[in-house]
Amino acid sequence: MPANDVTFGISRHEGALIDSVETTESVQVKELAGSDGEIARVKIFRAMTEGSVKGHGTLSVVPGVGDPGVDGLPQGGVTVIPDLKRSESNEDFSGWEYSFKNYPNATAVN
Amino acid sequence: MIEHQFEKAFCSALQGDNEFHGLHFYTALDDDNHQLPALTIVSKSESLVGSTEFFRVAVELRIEHHAKDHTPEEHAAIVERVRVLLTAKTDVIATINAQGSVQVIGYAVMGAEQEVNDGASVTVVSIKTGCRHC
Numbered sequence: 658m659p660a661n662d663v664t665f666g667i668s669r670h671e672g673a674l675i676d677s678v679e680t681t682e683s684v685q686v687k688e689l690a691g692s693d694g695e696i697a698r699v700k701i702f703r704a705m706t707e708g709s710v711k712g713h714g715t716l717s718v719v720p721g722v723g724d725p726g727v728d729g730l731p732q733g734g735v736t737v738i739p740d741l742k743r744s745e746s747n748e749d750f751s752g753w754e755y756s757f758k759n760y761p762n763a764t765a766v767n
Numbered sequence: 768m769i770e771h772q773f774e775k776a777f778c779s780a781l782q783g784d785n786e787f788h789g790l791h792f793y794t795a796l797d798d799d800n801h802q803l804p805a806l807t808i809v810s811k812s813e814s815l816v817g818s819t820e821f822f823r824v825a826v827e828l829r830i831e832h833h834a835k836d837h838t839p840e841e842h843a844a845i846v847e848r849v850r851v852l853l854t855a856k857t858d859v860i861a862t863i864n865a866q867g868s869v870q871v872i873g874y875a876v877m878g879a880e881q882e883v884n885d886g887a888s889v890t891v892v893s894i895k896t897g898c899r900h901c
Binding site: 673674 | 815816817818820821823872875877895897
């Protein structure tokens with residue numbers, strides 16, 4: 658991506674007090690070596706997007722299956738918020754941080 | 768400008784104390800007519816993640832006495848009084864907030880530093896605060 662396409666600031670999460678939004682899209686790779694030792698076959702599987710949001714103020718997100726409030730995630734599948742950390746410090750504003758995982762090909766089971 | 772409003776509000780909150788009789792109170796902007804003994808409040812603000820509403824404010828309460836006019840014990844007594852007042856956090860916050868220019872959400876006293884400067888006894892008490900602009 659050319660440098661003139663970069664953005665500055667938070668654009669993927671609502672709210673005025675968001676410190677950061679991070680996402681990592683990943684796939685796993687199965688490799689099969691050929692007779693000459695070189696990789697001859699590859700299989701891509703288990704695509705997923707993981708991420709985290711850090712901020713301050715009112716928060717409606719709770720751990721479990723739900724919407725992490727981040728734009729640009731794959732449509733469909735299941736998004737899980739496995740953990741939510743709330744923090745207080747003697748010398749700073751209170752804050753929170755949560756992570757999420759999006760499984761684009763999964764269905765939630767009750 | 769949140770620093771000046773904050774400094775003025777903080778000065779007003781401390782100024783009424785009986786033990787500060789004769790002490791001159793200054794903000795960073797009206798420090799030109801500096802007369803000792805003095806308590807000067809200097810602050811530096813930093814926006815909370817770019818917000819125009821919430822700020823972290825680092826504050827220095829600079830207490831100065833001229834050595835020829837006041838003993839180190841008199842200086843220490845004023846410093847101690849400032850410390851005692853600051854421990855009544857709820858009262859200090861309520862007094863500042865009642866002035867309506869800035870809302871202090873909380874603060875913590877970080878420490879103090881002593882020095883002798885041009886014949887003056889100086890103690891700087893450092894505070895970190897969280898504020899909301901009104």
